[in-house]
Amino acid sequence: MYEFVSSTLIKMKLCLILVWSVLLSTEAKNVHKDIALTLCSDTDGEKEKIFGLDGEEMWHADFSQGKGVMTLPQFADPFSYVEGTYEAAVTNMGFCKQNLEVCAKGYKYPAEAKDAPQSSIYTKYSVELGAKNTLICYITGFYPPHLGVQWTRNNVNVTDKASLSRYYPTSDRTYKVVSALSFTPEEDDIYTCTVEHTALDRPLTKTWDVQVALPSVGPSVFCGVGLAAGLLGVAVGTFFLVKGNNCN
Numbered sequence: 001m002y003e004f005v006s007s008t009l010i011k012m013k014l015c016l017i018l019v020w021s022v023l024l025s026t027e028a029k030n031v032h033k034d035i036a037l038t039l040c041s042d043t044d045g046e047k048e049k050i051f052g053l054d055g056e057e058m059w060h061a062d063f064s065q066g067k068g069v070m071t072l073p074q075f076a077d078p079f080s081y082v083e084g085t086y087e088a089a090v091t092n093m094g095f096c097k098q099n100l101e102v103c104a105k106g107y108k109y110p111a112e113a114k115d116a117p118q119s120s121i122y123t124k125y126s127v128e129l130g131a132k133n134t135l136i137c138y139i140t141g142f143y144p145p146h147l148g149v150q151w152t153r154n155n156v157n158v159t160d161k162a163s164l165s166r167y168y169p170t171s172d173r174t175y176k177v178v179s180a181l182s183f184t185p186e187e188d189d190i191y192t193c194t195v196e197h198t199a200l201d202r203p204l205t206k207t208w209d210v211q212v213a214l215p216s217v218g219p220s221v222f223c224g225v226g227l228a229a230g231l232l233g234v235a236v237g238t239f240f241l242v243k244g245n246n247c248n
Contacts, residue, residue: 032053032054033053033054033055034052034053035050035051035052035053035055035169036050036051037049037050037051037052037169038089038092038093038096039096039145040093040096040097040100041100041144042097042100042101042104046144046145046146047063047093047096048060048061048145048167048169049061049089049092049093050169051081051085052169055170055171057071057168057169058070058071058072058079059071059081059085060166061086061089061090063090063093066086067086068081068085068086068089112144113143113144114143114144114198114199115141115142115143115174115199116141116142116197116199116200116204117139117140117141117142117147117195117197117199117200117204118139118140118141118142118204119137119138119139119140119193119195119204119206120137120138120206121135121136121137121138121191121193121206121207121208122135122136122138122208123135123136123208124136124180127185127210127211128185129185129186129187129210130184130185130186131184131185132182132183132184133182133183133184133185134180134181134182134183135151135180135181135183135191135193135208136178136179136180137149137151137178137179137180137181137193137195137206138176138178139176139177139178139179139195140170140174140175140176140177141170141172141174141176142174142175142176142197142199143173143174143175143199144198145167145169145175146167146197146198147177147195147196147197148195148196148197149162149164149177149179149193149194149195149196150192150193150194150196150203151179151181151191151192151193151194152191152192152194153183153189153190153191154189154190155190158181161181161182162179162180162181163179163180163181164177164178164179165177165178165179165180179193181193185210186210187210188209188210189209189210190207190208190209190210191207191208191209192205192206192207192208193205193206193208194206
């Protein structure tokens with residue numbers, strides 16, 4: 001009896017060890033990527049300091065306002081960076097510019113890497129004539145992080161009514177940006193979003209025209225025809241049934 005219990009306990013321990021090993025193995029696969037990015041330019045004045053996790057930005061330094069900005073979504077767990085993070089970002093920017101100058105001379109001023117942007121244009125909500133909506137021009141995959149966006153409505157420039165987000169880094173070291181235009185759809189309107197970037201041979205233009213889906217009349221027509229045919233069949237059947245009874 002003693003040996004049986006001992007054997008069972010050993011088996012249970014081995015089972016627990018095996019389960020624990022599996023859990024450790026599973027946890028080891030959940031690898032997260034922490035991001036700390038310092039960017040500066042000696043040509044267009046662009047500069048950025050960003051902290052992120054798994055390709056998503058968590059914090060960036062806003063040098064125009066002189067402060068750090070948390071950019072986590074509202075549903076994320078509360079998190080904040082320690083006091084002095086923005087001041088450290090300013091210091092890092094100084095080092096970045098010094099290193100940039102040294103590297104440029106050391107590598108004999110090599111040409112800057114370039115990636116051409118891709119864009120798409122779509123509405124935020126379903127389109128209804130006369131109902132306010134937002135057109136979104138989503139631009140991604142470009143480097144360096146500087147470009148121009150122009151909007152037109154029926155060949156008339158409306159760029160001053162559009163907004164442009166800040167540049168967001170992506171996991172492949174390129175950038176993405178969103179331009180939004182508030183508008184009220186009217187029949188036959190045509191909108192364009194044109195992107196200009198140093199990696200493009202010519203401006204990249206995407207077009208969107210007002211298209212409103214009309215309610216389909218096909219099912220209603222077929223339903224009406226079927227109902228009419230059914231009622232006609234019932235009437236004819238009733239007629240012959242009554243006539244047959246009268247003949248008897």
